[in-house]
Amino acid sequence: MAANEKIRILVGTRKGTYVVEGDTKRKTWKVGPVAHTGNEVYHVVADPRHPGDLYAAVNNQFWGPEVQRSRDWGKHWKEIGTPLTPVRKDRPSPFDDSSPAAAVKRAVTNLWHIEPGLASEPDTLYLGADPHLIFRSSDLGSTWDPIDAINNHPAKKDWAPGFGGACLHTILIDPRDARRLYIGLSAVGTFRSEDGGQTWKPTNKGVEAPFLPNKFPETGQCVHDVAADAADPDTFYRQDHGGMYVSHDRMEKWVRIGKSLGDDFGFTVASPPSAPGKAYFVRLDGQARVTGEGHFQVHEWNDNTRKWRKLLGPKAFPGHFGVQREGIATDNLSPPGIYVGTTTGQLIVSPDAGKTWRLIPFSFPSIHSVSVANPGRR
Amino acid sequence: MLEVHLDSWLREFGPRAKEKVDADSVEHLLDALEERYPGLRFKLRDETGQLRKYVRVFVDGQDISGTTGPATPLAGARTIDILHSIAGG
Numbered sequence: 001m002a003a004n005e006k007i008r009i010l011v012g013t014r015k016g017t018y019v020v021e022g023d024t025k026r027k028t029w030k031v032g033p034v035a036h037t038g039n040e041v042y043h044v045v046a047d048p049r050h051p052g053d054l055y056a057a058v059n060n061q062f063w064g065p066e067v068q069r070s071r072d073w074g075k076h077w078k079e080i081g082t083p084l085t086p087v088r089k090d091r092p093s094p095f096d097d098s099s100p101a102a103a104v105k106r107a108v109t110n111l112w113h114i115e116p117g118l119a120s121e122p123d124t125l126y127l128g129a130d131p132h133l134i135f136r137s138s139d140l141g142s143t144w145d146p147i148d149a150i151n152n153h154p155a156k157k158d159w160a161p162g163f164g165g166a167c168l169h170t171i172l173i174d175p176r177d178a179r180r181l182y183i184g185l186s187a188v189g190t191f192r193s194e195d196g197g198q199t200w201k202p203t204n205k206g207v208e209a210p211f212l213p214n215k216f217p218e219t220g221q222c223v224h225d226v227a228a229d230a231a232d233p234d235t236f237y238r239q240d241h242g243g244m245y246v247s248h249d250r251m252e253k254w255v256r257i258g259k260s261l262g263d264d265f266g267f268t269v270a271s272p273p274s275a276p277g278k279a280y281f282v283r284l285d286g287q288a289r290v291t292g293e294g295h296f297q298v299h300e301w302n303d304n305t306r307k308w309r310k311l312l313g314p315k316a317f318p319g320h321f322g323v324q325r326e327g328i329a330t331d332n333l334s335p336p337g338i339y340v341g342t343t344t345g346q347l348i349v350s351p352d353a354g355k356t357w358r359l360i361p362f363s364f365p366s367i368h369s370v371s372v373a374n375p376g377r378r
Numbered sequence: 379m380l381e382v383h384l385d386s387w388l389r390e391f392g393p394r395a396k397e398k399v400d401a402d403s404v405e406h407l408l409d410a411l412e413e414r415y416p417g418l419r420f421k422l423r424d425e426t427g428q429l430r431k432y433v434r435v436f437v438d439g440q441d442i443s444g445t446t447g448p449a450t451p452l453a454g455a456r457t458i459d460i461l462h463s464i465a466g467g
Contacts (some may be wrong), residue, residue, distance in 0.1 A: 038466075062387070062432045062462045063421040082420075107424035 007331060008032070008073065008373040009339050010054060011347060012041035015365035017056050019074035024375055026337050026351035031362045033074035040110075043326055046373035047116040047125075047140075054373070055125070055141065057111035065111045067127065067141055073373070083108070083127060083135040083144035108133065113326070115171040118178045128168035132159055132185050136197065147197040150183065155219070162186030162222050162241075169325055170226050174233050182251060187222035187241070192251055203251035208242040224267045225325045229303070231276030237301065239269040239325075244281055246303060257301060258283075261308060263292060267325040272336030275353060277303040280311075280330065280338055282323040290320035296346075298328075298338065300354060311338075311354035321346070326369030333374070341367030380407065380452060385461045391417035399458075404435055405448040407458060422460065423448075432463045 009020040009029070016037040022029040040059040047053040054070040056077065066079045110130045117124030125137040127144060133151050135144040150168070153159075159166065170184030179196040182203070189204040207221045214220075222241035229235035238245040244258030244266070258264025258281075265286035271279045279301045285292030296317035300309045322343035331337040335353035342348070345367060347360040382397040392415040401407035405427075412419045422433050427448070429435065435442050435450075436459040442450045452458075 061466065062430065063391075064424060064430060107426050107428065 005375060006373075007333075007337075007375050008046070009329075009347065009349070009360075010044040010046060010074075010369075010371045010373060011341055011364060011367055012044045012056065012326070012369035013341075013345070013365040013367050014040055017041045017044050017058075017074065017077075018364060019054075020347065020360060020362075024333060026331075026333070026349065029349070029360050031360075033070075035070070035074060035077045036068065041368060042110060043113050043369045043371070045114050045116065045371050048374065049116060049119055049122045050140075053140075055114045055116075057114055057127075059110045065108055065129070067111060067114065069141060080141040081137070081143050082111075083129070083133075083146070110165060110167065112167045112169045113171055115173065118173055118175060121178050124178075126171045126173075126181075128171050128183070130168070131161070131166035132156060132168055132188065134168050134171065134183060134197070149193075149198055149200055150191070153200075159185070159188045160220070164325075170223065172226065172228050172236075176233055180250075182226065182228075182236070184223040184226050186224070187220065189219045189221040190223050190226060190238070190251055203247075204254070205252065206254035206256070207238070207240055207245055208256070210242050225269050227269045227271040227279060229271050229276060229279070230273035235303065237269045237271055237279035237281075237303075239266045239281055241265070244269070244283075244301070246279075246301070257306070261299065265289075266323070268323055268328045270328045270330045270338070272330035272338075272353075273332045274334035274336045275330075278336075278353075279303065280328060280354070282328055282340060284323065288320070290322045292320075294318060294320070296321045296340075296342075296348060298340065298350075298354060311350070312357060316357055317346075317348065317359070319344075324368055326371070327367060329370045329372050331372045331374055337372070339370050339372060341370040343367065380455060380458055382407070382411065382458045382460065385459075387462055388418070388421070388460060391415060391421050402452055403448070404437065404442060404450045404452065404458075407452065408448065432465045434461045434463050435459070436461070 011018040017035045019032045021032045043057040056068045058066045067082045068077045069080050070077045113128040115126040123140050127135045134147045137144045168185045172182040174180035181193045184190045191200040192203045193200045202219045204221045209221045225239045227237045236247045243264040245254040247254045263286050266284045269281050281299045295314045298311045327341050329339045338350040340348045343366045345364040350357045379398045437455050
């Protein structure tokens with residue numbers, strides 16, 4: 001298939017998958033293929049190594065979870081291999097029955113995140129699922145291998161779920177080294193592996209867990225989302241239950257950057273390749289879980305100047321908006337486009353790094369996730 | 379021989395019409411159906427063998443959830459209905 005000439009916004013909603021198509025000017029958009037109608041879709045992602053390939057984490061509330069793939073930009077979809085938590089002979093178990101993790105063995109409830117591997121590993125995919133599971137596929141999702149060091153982690157029986165469940169929702173790969181992986185789990189925190197997932201180190205130093213008696217434990221933080229800085233793969237931006245943070249040393253330690261905002265709660269963060277040092281957060285009221293200023297807002301963090309900037313005024317989109325953990329995305333164009341999906345079904349887009357914003361004229365079901373299929377190859 | 383009816387949503391994965399199955403329990407009935415129709419695997423039951431939350435099995439009109447579940451014996455039974463429960467919004 002030819003390289004992608006369009007830009008597509010991939011929207012996972014409470015009632016299906018939507019592909020929104022536009023050109024590189026990002027001024028006009030058309031809602032294209034719709035799929036998985038009636039299903040909860042927690043994440044949709046494009047595989048830039050194979051233009052046209054999209055993956056969706058579909059969670060059917062009747063028939064269970066499915067990994068689905070489209071090979072034609074979302075026009076047709078098909079279930080591929082879905083890693084379950086099997087005790088049956090025909091599916092290998094991700095749990096060793098003799099391990100402490102067996103105490104929490106239960107069926108996979110929801111699939112949360114699909115992460116294509118690097119270009120150097122063209123057939124690799126990662127998948128994060130509930131309960132606190134991660135899988136790797138070496139054949140583009142036909143089969144999945146459990147990553148036992150997390151799935152059978154000796155402390156797993158003590159890992160608590162967040163409100164959304166025991167979700168493993170963040171998977172990041174160091175673009176310089178496919179063996180260096182980072183994951184985020186609710187409400188456990190972040191981990192780093194230097195050896196392709198064989199061993200993992202908790203990486204939550206400096207992150208506050210305000211809901212625990214020990215405010216700075218090794219694990220137990222409720223990380224909501226993490227974005228890597230594309231220009232500096234050692235730098236990460238983190239939206240945690242306990243606030244907004246940055247790390248400049250591969251998550252060895254975190255520094256809180258959101259305190260000056262007052263309430264720095266939120267669920268999501270993104271950092272665009274064309275704007276090194278910039279990260280976009282959607283700050284929410286920590287109790288109401290909607291934008292607390294009475295209108296839609298995105299905060300830009302400039303890591304070079306260490307300053308915040310509000311990208312919208314109060315008149316643009318008045319109201320209270322919820323945005324979930326996969327609810328913001330950026331594209332790879334310059335200036336970067338910013339895309340935000342809300343729990344009340346608005347898709348709000350800026351084609352110019354937050355200078356102007358427009359509402360896509362379509363009311364979606366409640367939006368779980370937004371990602372971008374960029375023009376061209378990776 | 380039991381006569382099995384699946385609701386219309388399930389016909390994507392299983393038989394499109396009534397199916398004749400010989401089994402001595404609901405569990406074995408589901409095993410037999412999954413053997414014939416592999417697409418039904420993990421749709422009715424999760425991978426631990428539990429019926430999914432919104433799947434209902436009726437034996438001669440009686441819902442087995444909340445009673446003996448998949449272990450329900452089928453001696454003397456004639457019809458099985460496998461339906462999805464009313465849920466959602």
